[in-house]
Amino acid sequence: ILNVEQSPQSLHVQEGDSxxxxxxxxxxxxxxxxxxxxxxxxxxxxxxxxxxxGDEKKKGRISATLNTKEGYSYLYIKGSQPEDxxxxxxxxxxxxxxxxxxxxxxxxxx
Amino acid sequence: DTEVTQTPKHLVMGMTNKKSLKCEQxxxxxxxxxxxxxxxxxxxxxxxxxxxxxxxxxxxxxRFSPECPNSxxxxLHLHALQPEDxxxxxxxxxxxxxxxxxxxxxDGTRLSIL
Numbered sequence: 001i002l003n004v005e006q007s008p009q010s011l012h013v014q015e016g017d018s019x020x021x022x023x024x025x026x027x028x029x030x031x032x033x034x035x036x037x038x039x040x041x042x043x044x045x046x047x048x049x050x051x052x053x054g055d056e057k058k059k060g061r062i063s064a065t066l067n068t069k070e071g072y073s074y075l076y077i078k079g080s081q082p083e084d085x086x087x088x089x090x091x092x093x094x095x096x097x098x099x100x101x102x103x104x105x106x107x108x109x110x
Numbered sequence: 111d112t113e114v115t116q117t118p119k120h121l122v123m124g125m126t127n128k129k130s131l132k133c134e135q136x137x138x139x140x141x142x143x144x145x146x147x148x149x150x151x152x153x154x155x156x157x158x159x160x161x162x163x164x165x166x167x168x169x170x171x172x173r174f175s176p177e178c179p180n181s182x183x184x185x186l187h188l189h190a191l192q193p194e195d196x197x198x199x200x201x202x203x204x205x206x207x208x209x210x211x212x213x214x215x216x217d218g219t220r221l222s223i224l
Contacts, residue, residue, distance in 0.1 A: 096207050097166065
């Protein structure tokens with residue numbers, strides 16, 4: 001069984017604060033690390049797919065880093081806004097299958 | 111608007127009923143997926159179709175029967191379900207069946223078994 005763990009499970013931040021969360025995954029048989037944002041009553045939306053050790057991706061105020069040797073990825077949100085409230089899922093991409101973590105639920109308080 | 115369309119959005123059925131979930135995408139993706147998601151758990155892979163052929167069945171009970179009539183459509187036929195099958199069923203697609211391909215999800219079907 002593949003273990004993809006995310007921490008924290010949930011997080012409340014004030015509007016304007018910056019925050020980050022962690023995804024840890026096995027370092028063997030690695031092909032990619034995915035991040036998805038899942039807003040309530042909507043479909044999960046792909047944010048980033050990273051494949052190389054040291055990869056950094058950015059989309060607006062959201063960025064992510066990847067360390068495949070030690071098996072972790074960080075997602076950063078700069079200046080959180082209420083619209084950032086969502087569950088953030090990471091997923092380990094093996095040769096073909098993708099295994100999801102349990103997610104970090106972010107609530108941004110106006 | 112999501113590019114993967116799932117119908118119905120909600121479904122309530124008895125344990126003896128037969129129903130089907132439908133999923134459609136027109137992005138030209140060759141891989142399509144069914145996931146089951148229970149509250150506070152991650153989506154769990156059920157089935158993968160690649161080029162309209164079943165590539166993965168994650169030991170799903172036979173009361174769930176997938177079907178891929180063509181490259182744009184994916185169905186999940188349900189028969190004699192149990193109360194523990196109540197969950198959100200998500201459909202997804204990707205360009206190809208590969209772990210580095212981002213997946214595009216539908217909004218899901220919320221299934222309740224009475």
